[in-house]
Amino acid sequence: MKFRVDLNACQSMGQCSFTAPDLFPLDDDGVLEFAEPGAQEYVSEELTADDGELAEEASFLCPMRAISMH
Ligand code: SF4
Numbered sequence: 353m354k355f356r357v358d359l360n361a362c363q364s365m366g367q368c369s370f371t372a373p374d375l376f377p378l379d380d381d382g383v384l385e386f387a388e389p390g391a392q393e394y395v396s397e398e399l400t401a402d403d404g405e406l407a408e409e410a411s412f413l414c415p416m417r418a419i420s421m422h
Contacts, residue, residue, distance in 0.1 A: 355407040357394045359387050361418035368410035368419060377408055378409050397421075401404075 355375070357368075364383050366375040375396070377385045385392045399407060404421070411419035 353399050353404040354396045356420050357420045359391050361416045363416050365415055367413045371410040372406035414419055
C-alpha cells in the first residue's frame with residue numbers, strides 16, 4: 353500500500369502531519385517537505401502495515417481530501 357497526495361488540492365493545513373509526522377513531515381514554513389515546487393503529486397514508497405493505517409487515518413482527516421490510498 354502507498355499513499356498519494358494531490359499537491360494541487362493540498363492547502364498545507366497540516367492535519368496529516370499531526371496524525372503521522374514521520375510520513376507527512378512539514379518544513380519550517382509548514383509545507384509538506386516532499387512538495388517539490390511545480391510537482392502535481394507525491395506518491396510514497398510502499399508502506400508497512402502500521403504506516404498504512406496511519407496514512408489511512410491522515411487521509412480521512414485531510415480537509416481537502418488530498419490524500420488517497422493505493
Ligand atoms: S492534511 Fe491535507 S491539506 Fe493538510 S497538509 Fe496534509 S495533505 Fe495537505
